[in-house]
Amino acid sequence: ELKVEQNPLFLSMQEKKNYTIYCNYSTTSDRLYWYRQDPGKSLESLFVLLSNGAVKQEGRLMASLDTKARLSTLHITAAVHDLSATYFCAVDEYNAGKSTFGDGTTLTVKP
Amino acid sequence: DAGVTQSPTHLIKTRGQQVTLRCSPKSGHDTVSWYQQALGQGPQFIFQYYEEEERQRGNFPDRFSGHQFPNYSSELNVNALLLGDSALYLCASSKWLDTEAFFGQGTRLTVV
Numbered sequence: 001e002l003k004v005e006q007n008p009l010f011l012s013m014q015e016k017k018n019y020t021i022y023c024n025y026s027t028t029s030d031r032l033y034w035y036r037q038d039p040g041k042s043l044e045s046l047f048v049l050l051s052n053g054a055v056k057q058e059g060r061l062m063a064s065l066d067t068k069a070r071l072s073t074l075h076i077t078a079a080v081h082d083l084s085a086t087y088f089c090a091v092d093e094y095n096a097g098k099s100t101f102g103d104g105t106t107l108t109v110k111p
Numbered sequence: 112d113a114g115v116t117q118s119p120t121h122l123i124k125t126r127g128q129q130v131t132l133r134c135s136p137k138s139g140h141d142t143v144s145w146y147q148q149a150l151g152q153g154p155q156f157i158f159q160y161y162e163e164e165e166r167q168r169g170n171f172p173d174r175f176s177g178h179q180f181p182n183y184s185s186e187l188n189v190n191a192l193l194l195g196d197s198a199l200y201l202c203a204s205s206k207w208l209d210t211e212a213f214f215g216q217g218t219r220l221t222v223v
Contacts, residue, residue, distance in 0.1 A: 004153075006135060027213040033212060042201060043194070080202070088153055098144060098167050099152030 002027050004091050006102035013079045013109050015044045021105045023072040023089035031092035032072050033061050033099065036085045043088065047074075113138070114214035115204050119220045124192050132187040132218045136204030141183040142166075143213065145177060151196040154201055160185050161207050189220075197222045 003026040010026045013019055023032070031050060031083035035043040039046045047056045049072060053088055056063050060083065090099035116135045122132050136143050141159045146154035156169035160179035174190045183204075189196055199219050203212040 032134065035213075035214075040219075042216045045211065048211050086135050090153075098159055098169075099154075100156070103153050 001090060001091055002100045004100050004102040006087060006105050009103060011105055011107045012075070012091055013107065015080055015109055016111050018078065018079050019076050021076075021087060021089075023074070023102055023105075024073040025070050025072075025089075025100075026093045027093065028067070028070075029057060029091045030067055032065050033090045033092075034072070034074055035088045036090060037091065037104070038085050046087075076107070079107075080107045081111065082084070083107060086110045090110055115140075115202060115213050117200075117202050117218050119218060120216065121219045121221075123223060126192055126194060126222055128192050128217065129188065129190045129195040130192060130220060132189075132200050132202075132220070134187070134202030134204070134215060135184045136202075137213050138159045140204040140206055140213070141211075142205045142207045142209075143179060143183065144205070145187045146203065147171070147196075148201060148217075150198070155188040157187065163201050192198070192222045194222050198221065 006023045023024045035044040047063040052067040054065045060077045065072045087106045088104045115137050118133045144159040145157040148154040157171050158168040159166045163179045176188045179185045199217045201217045202215040205212040
């Protein structure tokens, strides 16, 4: 059974600081996703990582994938309040639409 | 493009009742997956439909069933509702075997 673990589960950051969220998974996969979820809302796709060594960046967020270590990271640069949300990583064993999600990292950015 | 749409947005049901949730996929998508997200947890895969057949299923009891129509829209049915079925139900659509799925806004089900 595929397991996905995120850490930390809760993260309180100061504005302008940098931090990294980690996502470990238990079986071979080359499809990993990062999503953002605001309270009471649905999931917003942030990144799709499809190969070993893949790195993608959007604004203050950068995601990377190491399939050999079964590890993905989501790096936050110079955090701002608007980044406060819950971030999920998800891994596909077979195809898009059957994803196993981590428990999420709830990020709070404080002034 | 309307994206993935789900109805209703909120629903309150009594234990033992049955409920039907609906999902219309994004234009051009032919695959629909359903997820249950309990409060404070990550979404859990329920099942996936393609070509009107259930293709994959997660660890959910038979009380959870579904259907896909020729226009690719889908329904999720839950029978004999339990309090523990209270959750946000998310529908995701994609092209079969494609790399990315798009999520709807969800249906918040409360069982009392």
